[in-house]
Amino acid sequence: IAGITQAPTSQILAAGRRMTLRCTQDMRHNAMYWYRQDLGLGLRLIHYSNTAGTTGKGEVPDGYSVSRANTDDFPLTLASAVPSQTSVYFCASSPALGAYGYTFGSGTRLTVV
């Protein structure tokens, strides 16, 4: 089934630890995104990639890094987790610029303690 796979589904992480959230899509979409969802704040963009080999910062990039070595994978890394990074993280993709909606992954629930 075509779509986006995120892993892990949920994680409890000690503060200060490094963590990589994985995101893989099989739709050959050019653009990929990472959002965090927090109650009352909606979804906020962390980082994005318009095409393989390029990345850009979103609204809330601090404390996060991404890479886009190929079309399919877009991992999100927390170098040293802090409790304020407790959130639900969604990976999404879209074909290109234009009138396309997102395809979302099922989300990763991360708790930093």
Next chain:
Amino acid sequence: AQKITQTQPGMFVQEKEAVTLDCTYDTSDPSYGLFWYKQPSSGEMIFLIYQGSYDQQNATEGRYSLNFQKARKSANLVISASQLGDSAMYFCAMRGLFSNTGNQFYFGTGTSLTVIP
């Protein structure tokens, strides 16, 4: 600047009644798309409906319709004949079309809809 505003944190509707979820937006892009997503308690994001800024007619998808008023910069979602399964969080989102500054979506803070039997 791009901004989406949803002013209704929570809404209640009687089963089989219609309900309107409000969304206003601000954008500097001359062409843009407006989207509504549904997020049930299970957490996944489900695409509902799309409206292009250049579309002459309001979008409809089954029981969902989008009341697009470009001059007022509003894109309200209308759900007709509400069902218990419509209880969920609803997000309005916007993206600039053919923008060179990034094609990411901007989301509102969401409206929680509860359908009452």
